[in-house]
Amino acid sequence: xxxxxxxxxxxxxxxxxxxxxxxxxxxxxxxxxxxxxxxxxxxxxxxxxxxxxxxxxxxxxxxxxxxxxxxxxxxxxxxxxxxxxxxxxxxxxxxxxxxxxxxxxxxxxxxxxxxxxxxxxxxxxxxxxxxxxxxxxxxxxxxxxxxxxxxxxxxxxxxxxxxxxxxxxxxxxxxxxxxxxxxxxxxxxxxxxxxxxxxxxxxxxxxxxxxxxxxxxxxxxxxxxxxxxxxxxxxxxxxxxxxxxxxxxxxxxxxxxxxxxxxxxxxxxxxxxxxxxxxxxxxxxxxxxxxxxxxxxxxxxxxxxxxxxxxxxxxxxxxxxxxxxxxxxxxxxxxxxxxxxxxxxxxxxxxxxxxxxxxxxxxxxxxxxxxxxxxxx
Amino acid sequence: xxxxxxxxxxxxxxxxxxxxxxxxxxxxxxxxxxxxxxxxxxxxxxxxxxxxxxxxxxxxxxxxxxxxxxxxxxxxxxxxxxxxxxxxxxxxxxxxxxxxxxxxxxxxxxxxxxxxxxxxxxxxxxxxxxxxxxxxxxxxxxxxxxxxxxxxxxxxxxxxxxxxxxxxxxxxxxxxxxxxxxxxxxxxxxxxxxxxxxxxxxxxxxxxxxxxxxxxxxxxxxxxxxxxxxxxxxxxxxxxxxxxxxxxxxxxxxxxxxxxxxxxxxxxxxxxxxxxxxxxxxxxxxxxxxxxxxxxxxxxxxxxxxxxxxxxxxxxxxxxxxxxxxxxxxxxxxxxxxxxxxxxxxxxxxxxxxxxxxxxxxxxxxxxxxxxxxxxx
Numbered sequence: 001x002x003x004x005x006x007x008x009x010x011x012x013x014x015x016x017x018x019x020x021x022x023x024x025x026x027x028x029x030x031x032x033x034x035x036x037x038x039x040x041x042x043x044x045x046x047x048x049x050x051x052x053x054x055x056x057x058x059x060x061x062x063x064x065x066x067x068x069x070x071x072x073x074x075x076x077x078x079x080x081x082x083x084x085x086x087x088x089x090x091x092x093x094x095x096x097x098x099x100x101x102x103x104x105x106x107x108x109x110x111x112x113x114x115x116x117x118x119x120x121x122x123x124x125x126x127x128x129x130x131x132x133x134x135x136x137x138x139x140x141x142x143x144x145x146x147x148x149x150x151x152x153x154x155x156x157x158x159x160x161x162x163x164x165x166x167x168x169x170x171x172x173x174x175x176x177x178x179x180x181x182x183x184x185x186x187x188x189x190x191x192x193x194x195x196x197x198x199x200x201x202x203x204x205x206x207x208x209x210x211x212x213x214x215x216x217x218x219x220x221x222x223x224x225x226x227x228x229x230x231x232x233x234x235x236x237x238x239x240x241x242x243x244x245x246x247x248x249x250x251x252x253x254x255x256x257x258x259x260x261x262x263x264x265x266x267x268x269x270x271x272x273x274x275x276x277x278x279x280x281x282x283x284x285x286x287x288x289x290x291x292x293x294x295x296x297x298x299x300x301x302x303x304x305x306x307x308x309x310x311x312x313x314x315x316x317x318x319x320x321x322x323x324x325x326x327x328x329x330x331x332x333x334x335x336x337x338x339x340x341x342x343x344x345x346x347x348x349x350x351x352x353x354x355x356x357x358x359x360x361x362x363x364x365x366x367x368x369x370x371x372x373x374x375x376x377x
Numbered sequence: 378x379x380x381x382x383x384x385x386x387x388x389x390x391x392x393x394x395x396x397x398x399x400x401x402x403x404x405x406x407x408x409x410x411x412x413x414x415x416x417x418x419x420x421x422x423x424x425x426x427x428x429x430x431x432x433x434x435x436x437x438x439x440x441x442x443x444x445x446x447x448x449x450x451x452x453x454x455x456x457x458x459x460x461x462x463x464x465x466x467x468x469x470x471x472x473x474x475x476x477x478x479x480x481x482x483x484x485x486x487x488x489x490x491x492x493x494x495x496x497x498x499x500x501x502x503x504x505x506x507x508x509x510x511x512x513x514x515x516x517x518x519x520x521x522x523x524x525x526x527x528x529x530x531x532x533x534x535x536x537x538x539x540x541x542x543x544x545x546x547x548x549x550x551x552x553x554x555x556x557x558x559x560x561x562x563x564x565x566x567x568x569x570x571x572x573x574x575x576x577x578x579x580x581x582x583x584x585x586x587x588x589x590x591x592x593x594x595x596x597x598x599x600x601x602x603x604x605x606x607x608x609x610x611x612x613x614x615x616x617x618x619x620x621x622x623x624x625x626x627x628x629x630x631x632x633x634x635x636x637x638x639x640x641x642x643x644x645x646x647x648x649x650x651x652x653x654x655x656x657x658x659x660x661x662x663x664x665x666x667x668x669x670x671x672x673x674x675x676x677x678x679x680x681x682x683x684x685x686x687x688x689x690x691x692x693x694x695x696x697x698x699x700x701x702x703x704x705x706x707x708x709x710x711x712x713x714x715x716x717x718x719x720x721x722x723x724x725x726x727x728x729x730x731x732x733x734x735x736x737x738x739x740x741x742x743x744x745x746x747x748x749x750x751x752x753x754x
Contacts, residue, residue: 004419007411008434011420014400016436017412020479021398022470023391029685032740034384035394036467036694038663038684041451042381043388048453048460057385058462059393059482074418076425081502083425085435090413093399102397104481105436110499119499122487125458286415307415308406317413363409 017089018096018105055128062102064129064324066091069108069116072136072159072195075285081107084134091133091158099321099369101328103131113142117150124151128328131320132157137194138231148334154327156335160199162316162323165340166360167200167258167281168207169347170314173359174256174279174302181255183208187275189250191215191289192260193235200258201238203344206337212238213250215261220250254278263287268298277301283314302356311357318347318363322372330377342375394466395473395482432505432708439479441506441701443468446485446493449513449536449572452662458484461511468510468535476698476746478705480508490519494527501528505705508697509534514571515608525711531704533712537576539693539700542717543737544577544635544658545584546724547691550736551633551656551679558632560585564652566627568592568666569637570612577635578615580721583714589615590627592638597627631655640664645675654678660691679733688734695724695740699749707754719752 011017026032033039047054055061070084088105095103104127110119116139120130130153132144140157147155156162175181188209190197193216201212214221214235221228221235222244228236243249247265251257252273258281259266266282266289280295282288283306292303292310304312323335323343332339350361350371361368388394403409410416424431432438447461465482472480481504487496493516497507507530509521517534524532533539552558565586567574570593578589591598591612598605598612599621605613620626624642628634629650635658636643643659643666657677659665662684669680669687681689700712700720709716727738727748738745 003410003416007416007419008423010401010411011417011434015433015438016440017400018436018479019398019400019439020469020473020481021396022473023394023396024387026470026474027741029741032471032694033380033685034387035470036464037451039380039384040388040463040467041453041663042384043463044450044453044456044460046385047463048447048450048456051457051459054459054462056392057388058466059395060462061392062396063393070425073421073425074414076418076421079421079425080428082428082431083421085431085437085502086417086420086424087413089435090417092397093403093412094409096397096399097403102395104397105503106500107502108499109502115495115499118492119496122485122492122496123483123500125462125484125486126482286418308410317409364404364406 011086017093059102060128062328063127064095064101064103064131064328065106065123065127066095066103066131066133067106067108067120068132068134069111070134071111071139073134078136081109088133091131094317095321095324098317099325101321101324113139116143117146120147121150124153127153129154129324130156131324134159137198138229140195141198141231152333154324154332154335156320156323157195158316158320159195161335161340162320163196163260164199164203165319165344166314166316166347168203168341168344169318170281170304170312170359171204171256171279172344172348173351173354177354177356177359178277178279178301184210186255187211187213187253188256188258189213189215189254190258190260191247191250191265193221193232194260196260198231198235200260201235203337203340205238207341211240213243213254214238215247215250219246220244248273257281259283259289261289264289266290268294271295271298271300280304281314302359304359312359313363314360315363318360318368319343319372322369323376325369326373326376329373332376335376339376343372346371346375388463394470436479437505439705440504441472441478441480441508441705442483442500442504443472443480443508443510444483444485444497445509445511446488447511448488448516450511455513458486465510468508471694472698472701475694476702478698478701490516493520494523497524498527501530504530506531506701507533508701511536514575515606517572518575518608529710531701531709531712533697533700534572535693535697536572538712538717539697540573540637541576541580542696542721543691543693543724545580545718545721546695547658547681547689547736548581548633548656549721549725550728550731553731554733554736555654555656555678561587563632564588564590564630565633565635566590566592566631567635567637568624568627568642570598570609571637573637575608575612577637578612580714580717582615584718588617590620590631591615592624592627596623597621625650634658636660636666638666641666643667645671648672648675648677658691679736681736689736690740691737692740695737695745696720696749699746700753702746703750703753706750709753712753716753720749723748723752
């Protein structure tokens with residue numbers, strides 16, 4: 001049975017991956033009366049008059065919503081809320097397994113930014129944190145910005161920041177190995193200018209990058225482009241030398257290639273035009289921008305992908321469980337840029353002796369969550 | 378330690394009553410790849426193109442949202458979403474314990490009917506059913522009506538229909554015992570004209586009642602009243618004889634008293650003006666409209682309350698677990714009036730030999746859920 005069939009069979013057998021568990025079983029009249037009426041009235045009265053203490057008396061202290069409108073699910077595109085549900089349940093599974101966080105999948109039947117913001121704000125008191133997931137760019141930017149500004153619980157769009165944090169962790173260790181390269185002197189070419197690409201550029205800039213060339217399906221995002229929307233115009237600031245042109249032009253002379261785009265767009269010939277022994281993160285899923293053995297054959301020094309069957313898997317699951325564990329445990333109301341950099345450094349530090357085949361830890365490394373959580377302060 | 382202190386202590390100790398449980402533990406790379414990327418993509422693709430099958434591959438088949446805006450929590454009034462959370466978690470606990478349904482508490486930070494409807498519609502694909510809870514009248518009526526019309530999953534405002542179903546179950550057995558009374562010949566006085574009172578009147582009318590006098594804080598809802606809002610004007614149709622006047626006028630000559638109002642408003646003197654050996658349901662919580670021993674002393678034949686420490690507890694938990702179990706298992710998209718009557722009859726039938734002290738089964742009776750579920754067809 002092939003992989004897809006196995007996944008379908010397993011999901012149908014389980015009929016979903018999550019269930020609700022009770023912390024105590026209300027199997028006596030006394031327990032029913034304590035946990036429900038009339039006893040719960042005392043708890044409700046107390047919480048109503050001390051809303052900041054709601055966390056101590058309800059599951060808010062450990063509960064995160066994983067919210068998607070299904071508009072950019074995996075590499076499948078806009079497949080709608082029902083199509084998103086298996087992925088959101090899977091994400092909740094990772095939250096529970098890796099960080100013991102009770103995550104609830106919420107799929108939305110609205111797709112405009114103002115509608116998504118209104119719906120999430122309306123239900124926000126139900127949760128201790130909000131993980132936005134698989135919402136298409138550019139709407140995801142406005143949604144996250146507004147929710148961060150208007151809610152007092154952490155809001156984190158994982159496709160942006162989870163990806164950016166893990167990329168930075170990988171870059172930190174890659175640059176340790178490729179020790180002639182300092183990030184401030186590197187040209188970094190990022191192909192894919194949606195949620196992930198934009199967040200990666202922003203975080204690398206914060207970490208010291210000064211020359212980031214962003215590329216979308218029409219070529220380099222340069223000052224001569226007439227077709228840029230507001231979000232893409234914001235990316236022009238990364239392009240320190242005002243570069244214009246094609247993907248080939250963007251890759252030529254770059255030290256670092258970061259792909260969050262599509263299968264096969266990076267060729268061996270292009271890698272040979274990059275700086276000496278370049279760093280190549282080819283993270284398109286499921287098929288990368290170039291296969292690792294081809295990239296290596298063309299001279300790449302370090303290759304990372306999004307896949308578990310190659311070395312150096314750049315996987316958001318390295319970051320988000322620890323980020324939210326720390327935010328919930330430490331009562332953090334917003335995930336800041338400083339948190340993101342600290343998390344990337346914490347992830348990178350878990351690889352004591354990086355090699356070209358080992359720049360990030362395994363997602364199964366049980367030091368990850370505590371190491372990250374303790375820097376989300 | 379008194380009751381309230383015990384409830385507070387227990388809730389703080391548990392830090393909430395719910396958690397998420399995984400149906401399988403993703404502790405290998407293979408399982409991670411089946412339940413999350415890349416394997417889950419096949420499931421998402423399939424569900425996106427067959428949304429009616431989402432139930433078979435996700436927890437939608439067993440998942441209900443328990444939704445409140447905190448505007449009418451227990452007898453505590455409008456205490457806001459955080460105050461509602463302990464009650465909603467408690468309700469979810471009952472859903473799980475009694476019916477093995479995975480219920481998720483959702484508290485809303487919006488309170489206008491259109492905002493509540495928009496928020497619930499936005500998140501509705503996340504759930505297999507919607508249990509509305511503790512939303513104040515008259516907003517609750519518009520919210521439920523619109524959601525029922527606009528969603529294709531069961532929407533059930535338990536404060537209305539759960540209460541009405543259990544009251545009808547109790548009335549069915551009470552009338553078996555008081556066998557000279559036929560429901561079509563009884564005057565039924567309902568004190569309290571909010572969500573519960575309105576739904577009780579509607580269901581009793583469907584079951585054959587023809588003379589229902591509704592009372593609110595200003596007296597009988599009669600045709601001369603100038604202060605009635607739209608919802609209360611709708612209640613005039615129950616008042617077959619156009620009765621006007623006070624609570625006393627409403628109770629005089631009634632066969633059945635149903636109170637969903639407030640403590641102590643029904644006196645022994647008033648009961649003595651009712652028909653011979655009347656039926657008295659005094660369901661105000663925590664203190665009933667009249668204490669059972671007083672009602673009995675004044676001549677009441679059968680007395681029911683909302684309390685577990687007296688006989689004949691009229692408790693919504695008798696109904697809602699089985700209603701939703703049936704709706705989910707049988708793929709029902711709306712709870713109809715016929716379902717409500719069938720559920721009430723199913724509950725009543727579980728008391729093989731009703732007595733004046735036993736007109737409804739115990740909430741701990743494990744025949745309840747299967748007996749009700751099988752009539753929700």
